[in-house]
Amino acid sequence: MHVRFPDFRLGKVLATSFTATLTERHGDAVERIPTPHRLIDWLAVSGLAVxxxxxxxxxxxxxxxxxxxxVATAAALQDALPAPAVHVINDRSAQGRAAALLTPEGERRWQLGSASCVEDALSVIAADAISIIAGERAGKLALCASPTCQAAFFDTSQSRTRKWCDMNTCGNRQKKARFNANHRKNPRPAK
Ligand SMILES: [Zn+2]
Structure with missing residues (x-):
């Protein structure tokens, strides 16, 4: 039987692409890695094949x-980082082996310690999360302005004023909602 699973929302930042495998956390949540196989698929498209x-x-x-x-949400709000969640990130980071490799084209690639090891892939994701939460990379953690989403995302725009985790989904939906609200208030075109 062929089952169709929700598509992935892939961004440029590994850690927040990963957190986006669950979307609409404050609305009708969509689980995008509902099965082990979908995690394998997600890791493959993210350069961490297992x-x-x-x-x-x-x-x-x-x-x-x-x-x-x-932890990223707390960091975006400049709250204290919740210790149990920090502990999980550190554990995952410490309990995997992966090596950064440079390709002849000058790109970075990850080589996992063992080809079948999900733990190794998770350690790369945990380390990526640590680098953005620790403020090591140019950008700023922020929360999506969509009330049903509120995802923590990493804003690398020049002005650091991005409002939505994803322009094509949350950004678009908000724009449409505003357009419809204005339309209801003003059914006839203004003079
Ligand atoms: Zn969003």
Missing amino acids: DSCTTAQLDLARELRESIHT
Whole structure:
């Protein structure tokens, strides 16, 4: 039987692309890695291909994902970072092996310690989250302005004034909502 799963929302930042595998956390949440196989697919398109994934490893991945979301949200609000979630990120970062490799084209590629090891892939994601939360990279953590989303995202725009985690989904929906609201107030075109 062929089952169609929700598409991925891939951004330029690994850690927040990963947290975007669950969207609409404050509305009708959409789980985009509902099965171990979908995590394998997500890792493959994110440059972290693994051979296999168990349900227990999927649980680890989701635990890391929600911990990154929690800590990144606190960082965006300049709140104290919640210790249990920090602990999960650190554990995942410490319990995987991966090496950064430079390709002949001058791009970075990840080589996991073992081809089948989800833990190695998660350590790369955890390290990426640490680098943006620690403020090591040019950009600013912010929260999506969509009330049903509120995802923490990494704003790398020049002015650091991005409002939505994703222009094509949250940004567009907000614009449409505003247009419809104005339209209701003003059914006839203004003079
Ligand atoms: Zn959003």
